[in-house]
Amino acid sequence: MVTILEALTLALDLHLAGRFGEAQELYARILDAEPEQPDALHYLGVLAGQIGRGEFGLTLIDKALALRPVEADIHANRANLLRGLGRLDEAEAGYRHALALRPDFAEAWTDRAFARHGGSDAAAADMAADLLERALRIEPGLEPAREKLVKLLHGRGRLRLESGQVTLALTDLLRAAALAPQDADIAFLLGNILFAAGLRADSVIAFRNALALVPDFLSAALNLGIALAATNRNIAALAPLRQAVRIDPAHPAARDTLAVALRTLGRTDEAAALDAPPARKPSPKPSDPRRPRRPRRAP
Template identity: 80%
Template structure:
């Protein structure tokens, strides 16, 4: 006959494999044999929450905590059930208890951030971001913490940039880009923030990164051309601007900006060809005077 430990190990394996019915039956049999087996109470409570029986799960985990009050993981899982029931204040209290018992509990810091963000009050994003940073200091490889922090910083950086808070937006987007260097939109927004902060050469690098990640990213190609022109490289600006027009030949901003770049280099005839529909021949006309190049990148 299997021992309690062997039965519990098998039940947990079934549970982790998603075979909830079999796991539930085995946990129940363990509790029939040993009604105060704390691990069986704990894991059966977690399973109950996973199958939509959160209140029953809280009862089971409450019994487990009474038997093992210093077990941080049991407190954290109870808080997870409370969060699933939208009892966010109680959930946060549970995560705080788990963290007090185990300060290096990175998952509890992460789950507390999720609960805090779910409350949606004015400080939710700032507090949640700080909690996630704490989790990543403990465990830099913790993927849920990284993904959530990237999403928060991305959204907050965009909002700050759109409302003229350039310096804090820059801090958010630099951190987000370091956490997820493969996100083209973050690279693009970082380029916009760098340009707005007067760091034109650095913005060129960010726009190049965005375009390398998504070659048909029209706004990145357009803003790369503008940034190159702003760093006194009008010849270099032509390539990304031509690319922007190739991506969308009818895009007015792309055509207009390329035309301005061509005029700034004295290529008025080439610029004139961009100011008429491509299906019609360009009329012969005198070269117009130079128009100022765009001073700011275009927004996505």
């Protein structure tokens, strides 16, 4: 005969595997046998929220909390349901309660950050970043916290750069690059910020990183050439500028910048050959020149 614990373990395995219907049926059977089983009430409440029945889920989780009022997991999941229902002030209180019970609850710090970042104001984003940093200090490998923080820092850094807050933007992008060293977009934006801050030699490193990650990243190749020229490495600048022209032979900025670099070196004949750009071939589909094409994944 299957015990309640064995049935609960199987139900949770089904739940985590995304087999919600089977898990729901098994949770219900457990509650038929033991109506005040707190784990079944809790997990069935979570499942109800996942299938769009948040209010019913709250009813179940409240019953679980009445049985286990100091269980941090239950308070955190109740806050998640409230967040899903748009009741953000109540969700915030729930996360605070969970964290008061367990200060090292990294997932709750992360979930609280998700709720705080629901606001569009800068203060909410700043608070969310602080909460995510705290979560990562507790559990450095917590992927949802890392991904959310990278996205937040990337977006905030771009906005700060556009508004002239170069030092703050640099702080954001240095941290984002440390968290996501394989992200070419972040490496590229970091290069732009370093260049704007007058750190031209450092910008060369960032642009090289972006181009190494995505070899057909035209803007990274172009900006790498510009940064090399700005650090008096005119001969070295030719290689990335030629690469930019190979990526898009008709790109005006790439051709013009390469021509200037060649003339600076006295190679006027080569520069003259770039004065008349080739006709662009019609593209079979629109492209976004601001974004690099991603390399294919290995099979």
